[in-house]
């Protein structure tokens with residue numbers, strides 16, 4: 001959206017992501033806030049922040065596949081696993097660097113994603129979703145059975161990264177590494193979706209025959225979308241493994257795939273910023289609810305058990321209410337809020 | 349010189365014979381119209397040319413190269429663009445993005461450069477944006493360039509679809525009923541655009557249109573289809589007098605005669 005007084009004199013200027021000085025200042029403040037987070041948050045909360053940043057990478061990846069290209073995947077959880085195990089194997093078993101483990105995790109998962117994305121050349125919509133469900137089960141089976149690599153049901157202990165002699169052992173120091181990777185990958189995704197490849201993804205989603213008539217190869221872009229999306233999943237999964245310092249197969253079940261789908265639906269399909277909102281929502285909300293329950297349980301021990309069993313229900317209810325009242329996702333609300341403040345106090 | 353040659357194509361869907369042995373040639377630089385009653389097989393011919401359907405028999409040649417059996421995206425690379433009878437735009441995207449998709453072929457940088465954006469990918473985007481802007485100016489749709497296509501009125505969508513096809517800078521442009529559902533003024537605009545595209549840009553046009561008045565006015569050559577068979581072909585005036593055509597158009601006969609008298 002554009003407002004009076006906001007004239008663009010060249011196509012170059014029209015192609016800038018952060019258009020007005022106001023937005024630029026906001027972004028700078030936001031980034032400063034993110035950098036200051038480890039000084040503001042302690043213990044558990046730092047852990048939550050770390051998980052939100054990791055989940056943002058995964059959610060952006062899934063949104064590229066599902067929101068932008070229109071291919072539903074129920075295999076995101078397992079793709080996380082591929083990344084986590086790849087990096088775990090490289091760092092813990094081969095003793096190589098984290099800085100090699102992360103890109104390798106991305107590439108390995110991208111390849112796995114493209115292989116398991118092959119059904120997309122034939123299947124669409126719910127049928128494809130079921131095909132990706134199969135990939136989830138196959139990969140989970142491999143995680144458990146391929147013991148020499150995955151450690152089977154024992155899992156693998158993985159180290160935190162280090163530079164020179166310095167080990168990023170605390171959550172707050174590791175957070176900075178994760179944040180840097182996340183910012184780079186999210187900026188990359190933002191550019192990707194507004195250039196040739198992203199438009200082609202959306203074209204395939206909106207009208208695949210028309211997309212072909214424009215010269216877009218459906219094969220290429222359907223698989224590419226799986227590849228790029230899985231790269232994100234792989235990196236996120238690997239970072240998750242390093243954050244826990246432990247990788248095992250239970251961490252990558254179908255539940256994870258569903259939570260990620262929920263993130264992008266709540267945040268906004270086909271929106272990068274929405275994916276981030278979704279990640280915040282789906283990770284922060286359960287945390288807030290469990291804190292609330294703890295408080296209630298401490299004050300009224302008699303209803304503690306009741307409160308705890310309500311926790312899940314309330315979480316579900318909030319999601320349902322959310323989908324009813326905010327069907328276009330948080331990204332849409334964000335647009336409206338931005339529009340309001342851009343014009344404040346004049347609403348024309 | 350024949351830009352497009354259709355050689356005895358047959359296409360059936362189950363028991364329905366949509367095209368039953370049609371041959372024709374489209375001369376370079378001309379506006380060639382295909383007319384015929386509903387269900388005559390006109391759209392099916394377009395779908396065979398753009399390789400959305402594959403004829404069971406016969407072949408189609410573009411610049412003397414056999415195109416039957418190719419994939420639709422390869423056809424775009426050869427320089428054939430089209431519009432659809434029931435508008436097939438990317439509805440959630442803006443007009444600008446739709447047209448930039450028309451430039452997809454000409455954007456050479458891959459996803460990696462796109463994600464980095466600085467430098468080559470950015471320059472390429474901007475160069476192609478200029479091409480698209482020229483088309484926007486030409487078709488007089490400047491004021492809607494940032495609107496999502498889904499929010500536009502029908503006549504405008506038709507125009508945007510034409511713009512998107514033009515963005516491919518095609519040698520051959522296939523237009524499937526570009527004026528259907530338009531009012532008189534919109535039709536006049538569209539006819540003017542089609543003539544300009546043909547004369548100024550030198551694009552060869554194959555046109556399906558039900559409004560015989562427009563067809564007779566703007567086309568150089570007309571093929572008439574009925575029940576999947578070509579029943580007549582020639583200059584507009586010849587075709588209009590052909591008794592086969594008049595028989596096929598019983599009921600619409602009056603239209604034809606009125607059109608001829610109008611000249």
Ligand SMILES: Nc1ncnc2c1ncn2[C@@H]1O[C@H](COP(=O)(O)OP(=O)(O)OP(=O)(O)O)[C@@H](O)[C@H]1O
Nearest residue numbers: 361364365366385386387388389390391392393433
């Ligand atoms: N995908 C399809 N499946 C089955 N039958 C089809 C299909 N496409 C076209 N047909 C049939 O083929 C015949 C020719 O259809 P076509 O769309 O080519 O006609 P048309 O000349 O474009 O008609 P109109 O003027 O109504 O657009 C019709 O009988 C139609 O029902």
Ligand SMILES: [Mg+2]
Nearest residue numbers: 390391392433
């Ligand atoms: Mg038709």
